[in-house]
Amino acid sequence: MTLPAIITTMAGGFIFPFLLRLIWGKMCEDWGSIGGYMAAGFIVGTTWCLNHGVGLMVQSGGAWVDMAFAAGAGLFVASALSGDNVPKGLTNLLFAIIGGTLGGFILSLL
Structure with missing residues (x-):
């Protein structure tokens, strides 16, 4: 794996828990259970698209x-x-x- 692929993979792995910790609780506090559903859609959906759709996360081999x-x-x-x-x-x-x-x-x- 090349150095740029390692860096983007680590960044992709960091973005997801960072956004979870930063945004999810606040959305639930402000909007209740609907905020949790919205956070699930926005945070998980956005980071999945970044990591797998755009290709920020590089998965090589069978892992x-x-x-x-x-x-x-x-x-x-x-x-x-x-x-x-x-x-x-x-x-x-x-x-x-x-x-x-x-x-x-x-x-x-x-």
Whole structure:
């Protein structure tokens, strides 16, 4: 993998949890449950289009990385660095790994 591909892949992996942490909670606070649905559509849809549609994230070989892995790892690191509840973050990271594995398995069946 070339250096530009590594940089764009890392940037693509950073953008998703960054936007989740920055925007999702505020949309839910301001607009309630409809804000959560809107955040899901805007944040997940936009970052998926950037990473996979535009090609910001480069996947080479047979390896794949689901967006749940990026979200789980990124949000755990953000929680740990900001002093939030780390054991809760570990639980969320575990479920993100399970969800990402399940999502990748289902996609491999296609």
